[in-house]
Amino acid sequence: MAYQATVLNVMIASPSDVIEERQLVRDAIYEWNAIHSKQFGVMLNPVGWENNVAPQMGSRPQEIINKSILNDSDILIGIFWTRLGSPTGEYVSGTVEEIAKHCEKNKLASIYISKKSYPPNIDLQQLQFLRDQTQIWLKEGLLEFYDNHSNFKQKIKDHLSIQIQNNEYVQSILTNVLPSSTQNVANPKTTIEPTEEMVQILLNAGDAESQIHFRRYLGGQSLFVGNLNLDLDKARELAKWEDALNELVNLGLIKDRGYKGELFDLTKEGWKAFDQLKAQLEESK
Numbered sequence: 001m002a003y004q005a006t007v008l009n010v011m012i013a014s015p016s017d018v019i020e021e022r023q024l025v026r027d028a029i030y031e032w033n034a035i036h037s038k039q040f041g042v043m044l045n046p047v048g049w050e051n052n053v054a055p056q057m058g059s060r061p062q063e064i065i066n067k068s069i070l071n072d073s074d075i076l077i078g079i080f081w082t083r084l085g086s087p088t089g090e091y092v093s094g095t096v097e098e099i100a101k102h103c104e105k106n107k108l109a110s111i112y113i114s115k116k117s118y119p120p121n122i123d124l125q126q127l128q129f130l131r132d133q134t135q136i137w138l139k140e141g142l143l144e145f146y147d148n149h150s151n152f153k154q155k156i157k158d159h160l161s162i163q164i165q166n167n168e169y170v171q172s173i174l175t176n177v178l179p180s181s182t183q184n185v186a187n188p189k190t191t192i193e194p195t196e197e198m199v200q201i202l203l204n205a206g207d208a209e210s211q212i213h214f215r216r217y218l219g220g221q222s223l224f225v226g227n228l229n230l231d232l233d234k235a236r237e238l239a240k241w242e243d244a245l246n247e248l249v250n251l252g253l254i255k256d257r258g259y260k261g262e263l264f265d266l267t268k269e270g271w272k273a274f275d276q277l278k279a280q281l282e283e284s285k
Helices: 021-040 059-070 093-103 124-140 149-167 168-177 194-206 235-250 268-283
Strands: 007-012 042-047 075-080 108-114 144-146 212-217 220-225 228-232 254-256 262-264
Touching: 007 021, 007 168, 021 042, 021 075, 021 194, 021 268, 042 093, 059 093, 075 093, 093 108, 093 220, 108 124, 108 149, 144 149, 149 168, 149 194, 194 220, 194 228, 194 235, 194 262, 194 268, 212 235, 220 235, 228 235, 235 254, 235 262, 262 268
Parallel strands: 007 042, 007 075, 075 108, 108 144
Antiparallel strands: 212 220, 212 262, 220 228, 254 262
16 A cells, blocks of 8 residues: 655765675665654665765865765764774865764764774774764764674664654654644654564565464474574573564564464565565665
């Protein structure tokens, strides 16, 4: 069933040392769309200079990026690890310029800084530049730190829902674009974020057109769906996957077939979420 959604451009701004994180942000956005686009009435569109800027002469490179994508972006996600980036002639780096100009317009910007172990042959001058800039940013707002990719990706999905519901700039767009009768912003108390486990269950069930089997046996349980086959004999892992199933049921994406919580099928909305997720993941390759 068709639904109305407001498209918000999300600019991914970063130096060259966080290429993996850039893709993780795109993946997180696609997964968020698959689960929450209809719920919030919002479709997030990730943009970045490497995919959305064509060659052009006549101005300094950073100004071309600003005109091509930054000016039309509603949300900016900045990512840093060991580098601040190269100076632009006006700012200490291109990414810092993007963040500054974005914030000048009171738009939503979120900055994430990696605490992962540093690689060999690190540029110590760039690291110091980043540390100095971090101290400036800490005086201007809140930063978020992460220490692994899984943690980072989940933070992005969690924070997007919080920001879309509460950020004044985003809410002003939604209020002005959508009539009050069609706004579909979820109650934050009932919002459930898609975890990696939820996404794996959806993708495996859809790819294999398979039912989801969650079987109990002496000493543990097993989860089998498509190419995903897990023996859950540890309490922590069992709780994680069982919670993922329960949340998918609560969202109406899968349904219990009446076998005491041991057999599930994708619902119509679940198939829609799967199709959207697959299409967006293909676009990101």
